[in-house]
Amino acid sequence: MKRAVRILFAATASALLAVGGAVVATGAEAAEPDPVFGVPVFNDPAGSEAAQYAIFQQLARLIDRVPAGETIEMSWFEFKTPDYSDTTARPAITDRLIKAHRRGVNVRILLDGQVAGDGSSNATQPPYLRLKPELGTSETASSYILLCAKNRGCIGKRKIGDADAYNHNKFLTATKVVLNNGAVKTGVVFQSSGNLGTWDADTAYNNAITWTEASSYANYKAYFKDLKKYRTSSTGDDNYYRVGASADQYKTHFFPRKETNGDYNQASTDTIVNVLDSVKCSYVGQTDGDPHQTDIRIVMWALTRTAVAKKLADLVKDGCWVDVVYSVTSTSALDALGNVGGRSIGITSCEARYGNRTIKAHSKYMLIDGAYDDDQIPRVFMGSHNYSLTALRNADESMVRIRDSSVHEAYLHSNFYKVRDFCRANTTAAAAATTVLSDAAALRFDEG
């Protein structure tokens, strides 16, 4: 069945190419709505199939609209979508990439070589098996699919405790996207918290955003180039850390970042602690002149970094409101979060029973609404970066700071409350207990 569908795609695509030349989008895809820009996309694992696959739809709609001669670059952890029929509600990303390539798009993909744990994200997965003969593996060709070496990232190489480095990225760039009405977007970045497996859609909460900004786009292109460059370097670069310009609306952060004192837990080189150091908990509103408190809200797959937890607790003592949702934490991090001198803090673990599934929060975002440095523009920090040690110290990761009050509003009102309330209502005390790992187990868990 699946094979027949695929052959049909191939025949259609080559027939169109043979006749027409510049085929932008074919048949069904042309009728699909445009992707959205500057607006976050959230999936709902407890919703309909279309709601579960909302992030896949956004990604597919971007891929479909890249014209011949243009270039897609993507780097992903766990690109392990099984083969299924490509539909509008549940797009098959592998099929869309193959169609893009057959109409003349350069498609360049870098994946992690092998993840410990389930060992599932590597050359044995259907997307890789299908894309390899299509795109080839020549570094110098205009299209390729390449793997980072086993048991390391493309850039990050060192082990942290028992945890190997890994390429944890989840982004795509496109040189050009043409919308249904012919409008052109150049320099497009798509950043997600989700991997490309069905679990990420039907069992986990994720988020993604797509934007165009020349400077941050250029930073992603440079990062992709470096991932490819270091892939074959025997040393990698464990001290890679690159940060975009603060003036950018989408300020980029690329990891791994090395500590300077031999201590993985060093706070001064922890990017999230650095961000929180700039927060003022009470402030006078620039527009209303009234006193306010700063609100910090987090949805995080893994919140195991003690330095981050301690900093959040200190901010609570300083008068900030902090509300945290996580799927995994560690004993030390949870102890630190609880040390708020009798003030209140929101702590919700997400291990929510729903039918025959256990829904978790796989997003990795932080919302800051209040005073930050010398401005009061709300911010969202999102991307692939867990608040875990490996995400900071040895994994290849990207995180972007979006300074934009409407984006912040969308995260808060279309996602944060919903995820928090769903998780809180549906996570039993017994299930919550399983989200707290010992410190040693938290480190091992990191690369799963």
Ligand SMILES: *[C@@H]1O[C@H](CO)[C@@H](O)[C@H](O)[C@H]1NC(C)=O
């Ligand atoms: C993929 O994972 C399997 C299972 O862990 C392993 O046996 C195989 O060697 C891996 N392949 C690559 C190319 O990493």
Ligand SMILES: *[C@@H]1O[C@H](CO)[C@@H](O)[C@H](O)[C@H]1NC(C)=O
């Ligand atoms: C879970 O339930 C759905 C229907 O709600 C069903 O399609 C699916 O096969 C079930 N999965 C398992 C593992 O039982």
Ligand SMILES: *[C@@H]1O[C@H](CO)[C@@H](O)[C@H](O)[C@H]1NC(C)=O
């Ligand atoms: C808890 O889960 C149930 C389904 O099991 C759902 O209907 C309900 O809305 C959830 N609670 C909240 C507050 O989201």
Ligand SMILES: *[C@@H]1O[C@H](CO)[C@@H](O)[C@H](O)[C@H]1NC(C)=O
């Ligand atoms: C972080 O997130 C990924 C999923 O995107 C998860 O598989 C991994 O275990 C987590 N741990 C890290 C990076 O610390």
